[in-house]
Amino acid sequence: xTESAQxxxxxxxxxARPYPFSVPDRLVVDPTYxxxxxxxxxxxxxxxxxxxxxxxxxxxxxxxxLGDVRFGRAxxxxxxxxxxxxxxxxxxxxxxxxxDHTRLRRLVAKAFTARRVEALRPRTQEIADGLVDNxxxxxxxxxxxxxxxxxxxxxxICELLGVPYADRxxxxxxxxxxxxxxxxxxxxxxxxxxxxxxxIGALVAERRREPGIDDLLGALVRARDENQDRxxxxxxxxxxxxxxxxxxxxxxTQIPNFVYVLLHNPDQLARLRTDPSLVPAAVEELLRYxxxxxxxxxxxxxxxxxxxxxxLVRAGExxxxxLSSANRDGTVFADPDRLDLEREQNxxxxxxxxxxxxxxxxxxxxxxxxxxATLVTRLPGLRLAVPEAELQWKxxxxxxxxxxxxxxx
Amino acid sequence: xxxxxxxxxxxxxxxxTSICAGxxxxxxxxxxxxxxxxxxxxxxxxxxxxxxxxxxxxxxTVHDASDDRLIAPQE
Ligand code: HEM
Ligand code: HEM
Ligand code: SF4
Numbered sequence: 001x002t003e004s005a006q007x008x009x010x011x012x013x014x015x016a017r018p019y020p021f022s023v024p025d026r027l028v029v030d031p032t033y034x035x036x037x038x039x040x041x042x043x044x045x046x047x048x049x050x051x052x053x054x055x056x057x058x059x060x061x062x063x064x065x066l067g068d069v070r071f072g073r074a075x076x077x078x079x080x081x082x083x084x085x086x087x088x089x090x091x092x093x094x095x096x097x098x099x100d101h102t103r104l105r106r107l108v109a110k111a112f113t114a115r116r117v118e119a120l121r122p123r124t125q126e127i128a129d130g131l132v133d134n135x136x137x138x139x140x141x142x143x144x145x146x147x148x149x150x151x152x153x154x155x156x157i158c159e160l161l162g163v164p165y166a167d168r169x170x171x172x173x174x175x176x177x178x179x180x181x182x183x184x185x186x187x188x189x190x191x192x193x194x195x196x197x198x199x200i201g202a203l204v205a206e207r208r209r210e211p212g213i214d215d216l217l218g219a220l221v222r223a224r225d226e227n228q229d230r231x232x233x234x235x236x237x238x239x240x241x242x243x244x245x246x247x248x249x250x251x252x253t254q255i256p257n258f259v260y261v262l263l264h265n266p267d268q269l270a271r272l273r274t275d276p277s278l279v280p281a282a283v284e285e286l287l288r289y290x291x292x293x294x295x296x297x298x299x300x301x302x303x304x305x306x307x308x309x310x311x312l313v314r315a316g317e318x319x320x321x322x323l324s325s326a327n328r329d330g331t332v333f334a335d336p337d338r339l340d341l342e343r344e345q346n347x348x349x350x351x352x353x354x355x356x357x358x359x360x361x362x363x364x365x366x367x368x369x370x371x372x373a374t375l376v377t378r379l380p381g382l383r384l385a386v387p388e389a390e391l392q393w394k395x396x397x398x399x400x401x402x403x404x405x406x407x408x409x
Numbered sequence: 410x411x412x413x414x415x416x417x418x419x420x421x422x423x424x425x426t427s428i429c430a431g432x433x434x435x436x437x438x439x440x441x442x443x444x445x446x447x448x449x450x451x452x453x454x455x456x457x458x459x460x461x462x463x464x465x466x467x468x469x470t471v472h473d474a475s476d477d478r479l480i481a482p483q484e
Pocket of ligand 1: 085086087088089090091092093094177189193238239241242243245246250398
């Protein structure tokens with residue numbers, strides 16, 4: 001068995017590096033990723049919580065870890081999963097493999113297809129215009145996070161799910177608990193999650209009293225009540241709560257991140273302003289360029305021995321894939337550290353890959369396109385209203401972004 | 410009662426998420442970054458409908474091979 005002898009030999013397990021490699025600095029991608037892609041594409045890492053893991057940094061390897069059926073998420077619930085947060089996640093789509101995962105995912109996937117999402121574009125544009133009108137009325141300086149980036153995605157996901165937007169202050173706080181790493185104490189996180197589940201539970205009860213309500217929550221309740229095997233009551237509540245939460249932090253954080261990057265690339269911003277037909281390609285490039293996550297993907301566990309990036313990953317071992325690193329891999333993206341809004345081939349991994357590929361991807365794309373187009377065309381003089389050094393960045397969260405973004409125009 | 414289905418992937422729509430290949434690996438794989446069915450005409454199986462109904466851009470179609478009736482994606 002020369003083959004196994006060889007792979008065993010190539011398996012000199014290096015000592016684990018603490019991960020993330022550094023405290024996030026604005027939207028800078030730590031140069032360690034580039035060095036690792038070059039010299040040690042599969043490296044050992046130790047996250048603040050959980051067991052040691054492999055970290056894949058090359059594009060091809062990250063795709064294997066996320067896309068190959070020999071890797072799965074389900075084993076994580078039996079293990080001390082490598083993670084940034086004290087709490088481990090034990091339920092939801094992101095802790096399941098097919099066919100369990102498929103059962104839940106298929107129930108919601110229909111509501112998020114490109115075609116369904118396109119139908120929400122006019123309403124999204126209307127909301128965006130209303131928010132910009134309001135900000136203009138208030139006059140500069142105004143906080144872009146508070147006035148546009150936060151309300152836009154939240155209002156859209158609320159209308160899609162059927163959650164009263166008037167309750168936003170409550171569930172915004174609760175759902176922040178889901179993406180908090182160290183910024184909140186454990187007890188508070190648990191309390192917020194319980195509040196979120198209780199809140200969704202009440203909306204579900206309302207759908208049962210009024211079965212005609214035509215929103216995603218109503219559709220999920222009908223799916224559950226028609227066939228109890230398709231969706232348990234707990235799953236129903238968590239699915240809806242998860243969508244509400246996931247519909248928040250991500251797009252809310254990316255809108256100011258995108259504006260921030262565009263302001264740092266004034267020539268490309270000017271191009272975009274004169275030719276808004278570039279917006280869809282620009283959004284894809286920004287999704288590639290901006291390292292949204294502080295860490296990597298969620299850990300995948302090898303279901304059998306798998307060779308990845310020259311390393312034999314043993315059955316049962318966890319592997320993380322760095323999306324930010326994959327998105328800067330020069331073997332796939334020419335001149336990867338340069339923002340190029342007109343990049344032609346852009347198979348970025350900003351939404352992940354494989355069965356867990358972001359279910360909200362088409363929605364997020366559409367929202368980001370509307371946000372970017374509206375801001376650059378309606379506010380041609382858009383600029384920071386404070387010196388760059390005064391910008392406050394998130395700390396102790398899973399995502400990187402601005403706490404506030406005072407702008408003038 | 411259909412005895413065979415015909416699978417089609419519109420590669421001009423496919424965005425290469427690999428959701429189908431992860432959901433039904435015995436029916437789909439990625440070739441050059443885009444989905445390709447392993448066989449065009451296959452025995453009916455629920456997992457094929459799962460894949461077609463999970464595709465975010467509705468690039469996968471399933472037809473009854475005998476009468477061309479559209480089976481998936483469903484509305
Ligand atoms: C988009 C990227 C996402 C990231 C980075 C993320 C991250 C996390 C993390 C780290 C936790 C654990 C929280 C803690 O222990 O403090 C968590 C919990 C949770 N996430 Fe996410 N999540 C994401 C998307 C989603 C999505 C899409 C859903 C919806 C299905 C979801 C639903 C949940 C739920 C329901 C919990 C709480 C689980 C429980 O109470 O056991 N998350 N998420
Ligand atoms: C710019 C915005 C967004 C980004 C960058 C993003 C990114 C991601 C990524 C990278 C994953 C995969 C995580 C992994 O495999 O470890 C994911 C999963 C997910 N996202 Fe998003 N997301 C965004 C917006 C949204 C929105 C708006 C929603 C909800 C409406 C959403 C719902 C989900 C869900 C439910 C999953 C889990 C899917 C599954 O496990 O099958 N995301 N997202
Ligand atoms: S699920 Fe759809 S978009 Fe994704 S790879 Fe398959 S055919 Fe392409």
